[in-house]
Amino acid sequence: MxxxxxxxxxxxxxxxxxxxxxxxxxxxxxxxxxxxxxxxxxxxxxxxxxxxxxxxxxxxxxxxxxxxxxxxxxxxxxxxxxxxxxxxxxxxxxxxxxxxxxxxxxxxxxxxxxxxxxxxxxxxxxxxxxxxxxxxxxxxxxxxxxxxxxxxxxxxxxxxxxxxxxxxxxxxxxxxxxxxxxxxxxxxxxxxxxxxxxxxxxxxxxxxxxxxxxxxxxxxxLINEGVNFLTSGTPPQRRGNGHPNIVPYDVFAASDGHVIIAVGNDSQFVRFCDFIGRADLPEDPRFATNPARLIHREALLPQVATALGRFSMADIIAGLEARKVPVGPVNTIPQALDSDQxxxxxxxxxxxxxxxxxxxxxxxxxxxxxxxxxxxxxxxxxxxxxxxxxxxxxxxxxxxxxxxxxxxxxx
Missing domain, CATH: 3.40.50.10540 (Crotonobetainyl-coa:carnitine coa-transferase; domain 1)
Incomplete structure (x- = not known):
């Protein structure tokens, strides 16, 4: 040894x-x-x-x-x-x-x-x-x-x-x-x-x-998407940057760039909506739970995108980090490799x-x-x-x- x-x-x-x-x-x-x-x-x-x-x-x-x-x-x-x-x-x-x-x-x-x-x-x-x-x-x-x-x-x-x-x-x-x-x-x-x-x-x-x-x-x-198919028999679809099992989990435009929002559970969604000024969304039965948000993805995401577009990248990141909602920038390779981290x-x-x-x-x-x-x-x-x-x-x-x-x- x-x-x-x-x-x-x-x-x-x-x-x-x-x-x-x-x-x-x-x-x-x-x-x-x-x-x-x-x-x-x-x-x-x-x-x-x-x-x-x-x-x-x-x-x-x-x-x-x-x-x-x-x-x-x-x-x-x-x-x-x-x-x-x-x-x-x-x-x-x-x-x-x-x-x-x-x-x-x-x-x-x-x-x-x-x-x-x-x-x-x-x-x-x-x-x-x-x-x-x-x-x-x-x-x-x-x-x-x-x-x-x-x-x-x-x-x-x-x-x-x-x-x-x-x-x-x-x-x-x-x-x-x-x-x-x-x-x-x-x-x-x-x-x-x-x-x-x-x-x-x-x-x-x-x-x-x-x-x-x-x-x-x-x-x-293929991980979860492969097993999604094996479990349901339904072929997975292209969703761009969206997640097959979580909503909202995507890239959104800010006023000066793009940010990643990764809302992993319902309590995070409530805090996220509070930040964007849409406290009404979690009260809507279509959006109250993650399974419901998955079904009504197309109705929810445009509203989220419109609200986020009013903020700068820095404001979104600072505001959601303060609320413990996963968020991050979309870095270029130079920005990533030359970052402090x-x-x-x-x-x-x-x-x-x-x-x-x-x-x-x-x-x-x-x-x-x-x-x-x-x-x-x-x-x-x-x-x-x-x-x-x-x-x-x-x-x-x-x-x-x-x-x-x-x-x-x-x-």
Whole structure:
């Protein structure tokens, strides 16, 4: 058991062979790196590495002020790792990865199902050789099922999995979420699965294969709307910023911007109506309870909107906070990331780079009291860790040889 005073990171000593690219897998391995794991990110020299290195601008500048190979997209999910240039079709490179797999605790990949079999790096081959290995496969639709061979991208997962049907204005088209949330949440599920499998490995010595699909993960986080349908049989509808089960819970226009109102119960509704000067609304049977307000949503919301439009954002926020009614601003990304709260909570971090300006990236939100997350390695330039991996493997193998020789001498 790890000493609670360990400050190296909760996953210090864990070794990860990262064969993933784009966003879902890299999100997972970045989280593992933040928690102390050593992550070796394998990138194909024939393609210039992870596809997202070219998903710019913007790019971080190099030491001469020119664009580097660090796009903002790539940097969003690849800090804390070491980049290794290796071509799976090259026998020498493949042998290097096989040596790394023998030392790794975790392998993660997002090739199409069966795509790694020709290289001997698939889960069946590696798990048979290394029974304690935790091997995570991420794909669009999973390793089984009629769609297993179809490609998987975030937008396709959002479309297939149903979330786009819920997102957007009621009279508008289906809309994706503003960021690659299907990929990101899949990476979160992958992290949880890997940690659970490691717990089992540490208790029993048995590794295992984790089969995770973007679409499966996306359907899992339909949350209340998914269960609303399963319970009622009625397909959920797009409501813009409105809530399917609470009214009023929406974005409203103030005289100088927009605010979020989240009235969670009937007593809050009474206090809310007192502030907007409509104490008569809770007395109307159509609006007295939340179930009634849900039924009469279309009659209530225009009246609420008209009343709120007379106030400024600042007055609404101050007035409702004083009455303990949930309220907040609609911030732009600059306003959010440069807010006092963001600074107090290290929502962004600055990472130093050798011979180049530092880069600013989003911080890890986990606040661990005894094993804090690490933000000590910037996103890597392509292939910069290749020699380091060879040296590291040599040191490990030499150490094993010395241990074996010493054991023989003792016998």
């Amino acid at each position: 790890m000493d609670a005073s360990d400050t190296k990171g909760a996953l210090s000593g864990l070794v990860v062979l990262d064969l993933s690219r784009i966003l879902a897998g890299p999100t997972c391995t970045q989280l593992l790196a933040d928690l102390g794991a050593t992550v070796w990110k394998i990138e194909n020299p024939k393609t210039g590495g992870d596809d997202t290195r070219a998903w710019g601008p913007p790019y971080a500048p190099d030491g001469d002020g020119n664009d580097s190979d660090l796009s903002a997209y790539f940097m969003s999910s690849n800090r804390g790792k070491r980049s290794v240039a290796a071509d799976l079709a090259n026998p020498a490179d493949r042998a290097l990865l096989e040596r790394l797999a023998a030392r790794a605790d975790v392998v993660i990949e997002n090739f199409k199902p069966g795509g790694l079999e020709q290289y001997g790096l698939d889960h069946a081959t590696l798990c048979a050789r290394h029974p304690g290995l935790v091997y995570c496969s991420i794909s669009g639709f999973g390793q089984t099922g009629p769609n297993r061979n179809k490609p998987g991208y975030d937008l396709m997962a959002q479309g297939y999995g149903g979330i786009m049907s819920l997102t957007g204005a009621p009279d508008g088209p289906p809309m994706k979420v503003g960021v690659g949330i299907a990929d990101v949440m899949c990476g979160m599920y992958a992290t949880i699965g890997i940690l659970a499998a490691l717990r089992h490995r540490d208790a029993t010595g048995e590794g295992q294969h984790i089969d995770l699909a973007l679409v499966d993960a996306q359907m899992a986080w 963001a600074h107090a909570r290290d929502a962004t971090v600055e990472l130093a780079r050798d011979n180049a300006p530092p880069v600013r990236v989003l911080g890890n939100p986990l606040k661990l009291s005894r094993t804090p997350v690490r933000h000590d390695l910037p996103p890597p330039s392509f292939g910069e860790g290749t020699n380091a991996l060879k040296e590291w493997l040599g040191e490990r193998e030499n150490a094993d040889t010395a241990h074996t020789d010493e054991h023989k001498r003792v016998d």
